[in-house]
Amino acid sequence: MWRRRRTQEILAQWPTFLEEIAITVMAGMDVRSAFTVCCSKTSGYFRKICDKTVLKLQSGASLAVALSSMEKEGVEPASRLRVTLVQAESLGTPIADALNALSEEYYVLTQQQFETRLNGLPLKLSIITVLFLLPPILVISVAPHVLAFLRTGW
Known part of the structure; x- marks a missing residue:
């Protein structure tokens, strides 16, 4: 190094x-x-x-x-x-x-x-986006629907 x-x-x-x-x-x-x-x-x-x-x-x-x-x-x-x-x-x-x-x-x-x-930068940025930005966005957008579904019951 x-x-x-x-x-x-x-x-x-x-x-x-x-x-x-x-x-x-x-x-x-x-x-x-x-x-x-x-x-x-x-x-x-x-x-x-x-x-x-x-x-x-x-x-x-x-x-x-x-x-x-x-x-x-x-x-x-x-x-x-x-x-x-x-x-x-x-x-x-x-x-x-x-x-x-x-x-x-x-x-x-x-x-x-x-x-x-x-x-080589776009590939590195897309990996970072998928790993760090996509999961919180999915949690924020999907979590309210999952909670509403669980409250209403099966």
Whole structure:
């Protein structure tokens, strides 16, 4: 349960984190510095993982190695970011555009997960209605007739 909560906390911050990195890269920072700056703006468990990753970057590890260690810590989307950054560098495409596209994908994924949970709501509400609202209504509407029948006799 705690693992799921941590994963949800990370996924909630991930699209914004990617977007901030893209903005700082567009502003002229290199990717490593942008990653370091954006890590300082995260919170909670994600902040702890980001701090560990920044320490690896400061000790001389490449961004790909630092992101793979971030992935081992439980941040599953870090592998996608690592692959995207490596491909963008090798192909010569603008990193900011790749990061913007990746953040948009995660925003869409978050929206789809929300819509999935929202689509399951009518079933849950109908079960609650049947269990908690229908019995009192039946008692209120049927009880007077049953009492009247019992008073008059068979």
